Amino acid sequence: MSNISQELAYTDEVAKATAPIYDILKDQYALSYWETIAPYIHEINKLKREKNAVILAHNYMTPDIFHGIADIVGDSLALARSAAKSDADIIVQCGVHFMAETSKALCMDKKVIIPDMKAGCSLAESITAKDVRLLREKYPGVPIITYVNTSAEVKAESDICCTSGNAVKIVNSMESDTVLMIPDKYLAQYTQGHTDKKVLTWEGSCEVHERFTPEDILKFRAKYEGVVVLAHPECPPEVLAEADYTGSTQDMINYVEGEKPDRVVLITECSMSDNIAAAHPEMELVRPCQMCPHMKRITLPKILEALKNESPEVILDPEIAEASRIPIQKMLDAS
Ligand code: SF4
Secondary structure, three states: OHHHHHHOOOOHHHHHHHHHHHHHHOOOOOHHHHHHHHHHHHHHHHHHHHOOEEEEEEOOOOHHHHOOOOOEEEOHHHHHHHHHHOOOOEEEEEOOHHHHHHHHHHOOOOEEEOOOOOOOOOOHHHOOHHHHHHHHHHOOOOOEEEEOOOOHHHHHOOOEEEOOOOHHHHHHHOOOOEEEEEOEHHHHHHHHOOOOOEEEOOOEOOOOHHHOOHHHHHHHHHHOOOOEEEEOOOOOHHHHOOOOEEOOHHHHHHHHHHHOOOEEEEEOOHHHHHHHHHHOOOOEEEOOOOOOOOHHHOOHHHHHHHHHHOOOEOOOOHHHHHHHHHHHHHHHHHO
């Protein structure tokens, strides 16, 4: 990283090429800081064109990545689906490891790189393929619905996948009166409240969303009159009970762009608010900061190094990839 920084300078060329991006981000970054990151943005944007690479950025990436270098932004599944349609040779996954695996499974012909192999996820790590096999033995005949925030090996043992946006729809599409929804207990509890089926679950949770409390929301309402509260279904039920609306990251974006609230707070990872604030300066975003340490491993210097070296590469066993694609495809067909 130090060698790269020595090569990069805020030249007139960099300033000119990145001016339209800074126009979007000027309320997020002081000019003095921008001058240190703009050379990375410029270099990455040049290199990705030279290498026919596509950069996928999750909604939880910081604004410099999200607005500065990404070709496709969205939630994990939207990213992978878009990647599958692209004619790029290289996919740079700006997100966590399970997302890169999903991209790889859907695009086995492409090279998928992730700027930091250690970018994990508490939810994905809460369950293994062996756990799923044991659940199947314990609950014979009960379909296993697996959240996309899991490893490819776990997906490969599952009947169908779901996202936070389509979980209720997927559960209701199953013939069985009882289903197992893994691994997020809070998403399963939220889904239980919106279906007549019995939803069994697993003791997994997101370390970011479970930190929010109902008191946080009460404080926001007291301090920011009229604030609209949107919460992610990975939050505990007592938090969702205090929110005005519950939905996935994409649902939240659709809500703010459709309803255009004057003042809004997103009960989710904090970069999402920064990205929406940059795109909608007319809107007041109240910003609680619960940061995902795994997502924050992905930085501009690491992305530049990964793109230069085309490494670290995500490798997936072809049999696991094939088996994991089946429940993903079933979900796509059902939704
Ligand atoms: S925000 Fe939560 S679910 Fe998303 S990657 Fe971080 S730990 Fe995992």
